[in-house]
Amino acid sequence: MNYIKHLTGFFEKVAIDKTLNPTHVSLYIALFQFWNCNRFKNPISISRDEVMRISKISSKATYHKCLKNLHSLGYINYEPSYNPFKGSHVYLFNFSDDLKPIQKSERKPKIEPLFEQVDEQALNKSCTSDETSSEQALVPSINYINNTNNLNIENVSNLNKQAKNFEEIKNFQLKNENLKEEKSSAKKEEKEFVVTSSIVEKPKLEEVKSYFQENNFPELEAQKFFNYFSSNGWLVGGKTPMVDWQAAAQNWILNSIN
Structure with missing residues (x-):
């Protein structure tokens, strides 16, 4: 199994799937790492704590929700064990095969005639005006292929930026919650100090x-x-x-x- 083609196929699916968010992608990459350690053999036995630690998911509810979403959307096949002493099973599908028909159907018909026309025009020095116009028509088609490749790269880059932004927002929220807890505990200690210090020693x-x-x-x-x-x-x-x-x-x- 070519894991590079598999990840490329996965990210192409993610780029057009509007239901996924950075947490889904992070969880899938964590599962992919378990699959990689298992030499891409299905099924893999997972531990919730380990997967949450690798995927940086802190909420159990979010973890189970994303896992069920990936299952329902066809990215994985999740089989929970409901046994605390036995790990759940996950089957990962091979997305590398999805790239083969796309490469054959789109790239070969476009690239082969382009090279044939360029060679014929390069050999024939006495080109007519019609031949010149056909040569100029080749440029936008090449740019179209390059633009398509650039769009795929931009989609993957945008996903990485979204995952980074999501992680920064989550860290910011955790810091705010910690500050609120520290302030509330400080106020509570201050009140207890005031009450304690204000109590006079009882006279005899x-x-x-x-x-x-x-x-x-x-x-x-x-x-x-x-x-x-x-x-x-x-x-x-x-x-x-x-x-x-x-x-x-x-x-x-x-x-x-x-």
Whole structure:
């Protein structure tokens, strides 16, 4: 099997198949590599993780979708095993035979008469005006053949550019997702730090009593203050962690006086 002719035939089919995208091409090339290692013998046994790694496909859903598309479009024959200990089988078709009838039917009828006319005109030095006009008509036909070959080369080049652009877009999306995750985790850590740093060290009952006595306020009120905020976890208004318990005690004293 001539793998160069096979790949040429494959890319000619891809160039006119509008349903395929760069991911399909990447997956097929990965399968072709397995086929090559198996000396082009069918079927080949594939591992999903290995094929995804070689084809640079990160999503399992995308992998299975592209594999089924290649099967339905006639590029491969996919036989899933549904057994985690046994690989699925894939049959690859030989596209090199598709090139032979095209080369014989298109190139030989066009090239052979061109050389015959050029030789006859080169030998006959006394060319008439009609012969001159026929010689000029040969130029666009040669250019047409060259243009056709150039179009095939451009199609393959465009496919390579599309695959490269698709890979760059995918990498850009992965970077954006990683940046979003890093920003969200940083914000979460910042919030946790603020909440943790804002929580005051809980005072002891003796410290509260001493503070109330210094402000000439009854010990009973100190006991009430301590019991109240101990029961709600030292939260101001039942929501906000207390930052300064002494300031809260001053408010307690003022409210008790009023």
